[in-house]
Amino acid sequence: MDLSGLAPPGTVLIRAVDEGQQVALDPAEMKMVESAGEKRRRDFALGRACAHAALAALDFPGSPVGRAQNGAPLWPQGAVGSITHTRGFAAALVGHAAEFRGLGIDAECCEAMQDALAPRLFVPSELAALSVLDASGRREMATLLFSAKEAYYKLFSPLTGQRLDFRELEIVPGAGGFTARRLGAKDEWATPVAGRFVVTDGLVVTAIGLGTS
Numbered sequence: 001m002d003l004s005g006l007a008p009p010g011t012v013l014i015r016a017v018d019e020g021q022q023v024a025l026d027p028a029e030m031k032m033v034e035s036a037g038e039k040r041r042r043d044f045a046l047g048r049a050c051a052h053a054a055l056a057a058l059d060f061p062g063s064p065v066g067r068a069q070n071g072a073p074l075w076p077q078g079a080v081g082s083i084t085h086t087r088g089f090a091a092a093l094v095g096h097a098a099e100f101r102g103l104g105i106d107a108e109c110c111e112a113m114q115d116a117l118a119p120r121l122f123v124p125s126e127l128a129a130l131s132v133l134d135a136s137g138r139r140e141m142a143t144l145l146f147s148a149k150e151a152y153y154k155l156f157s158p159l160t161g162q163r164l165d166f167r168e169l170e171i172v173p174g175a176g177g178f179t180a181r182r183l184g185a186k187d188e189w190a191t192p193v194a195g196r197f198v199v200t201d202g203l204v205v206t207a208i209g210l211g212t213s
Contacts, residue, residue, distance in 0.1 A: 008209035011095035012057045014050040018088035028064040046090035047083040054094035104154035107205045108147040151206040152180040
């Protein structure tokens with residue numbers, strides 16, 4: 001799976017595919033999922049392993065990656081990042097807080113997207129773009145739109161402390177990239193934020209970053 005070009009310049013993206021390999025969790029991290037089912041613990045461990053590898057690549061000292069009350073990762077001082085995992089795939093995107101205010105990464109399986117979800121997730125311009133596609137193209141595009149919104153949310157929420165209705169967010173895809181903007185916003189979030197995506201083997205992976213300047 002080639003994700004080259006997905007990570008914003010200056011960040012590190014580490015991905016993992018579950019092949020039954022051993023994955024160790026820090027005791028503090030293990031405690032976060034001690035009551036979860038086996039699959040949830042496995043996904044969590046793969047995501048945290050990616051996060052630790054990305055942090056090490058940026059020369060951050062080894063330490064547990066905590067979890068906020070809303071489930072978002074808590075990064076060590078000086079780092080920002082995001083983690084995703086779905087159906088045997090996990091990835092983490094990490095950068096320096098001096099260079100990035102926030103980062104978001106998300107992965108979604110195309111086969112999981114159902115047409116019935118569209119009215120609850122997408123704005124009129126997105127619904128119109130979906131309406132002209134055949135079933136296969138519509139599923140892939142809907143997955144891309146949804147994943148881009150998830151990645152944006154992972155960027156937006158830690159910075160604002162706010163929740164976000166996906167029907168407030170418009171995604172405009174292009175060749176290998178997309179822009180995301182919050183509709184009706186009167187502040188900085190009215191400005192589109194650029195992201196990137198890769199579609200491979202029925203999986204859509206999106207990444208987005210907001211710089212400090």
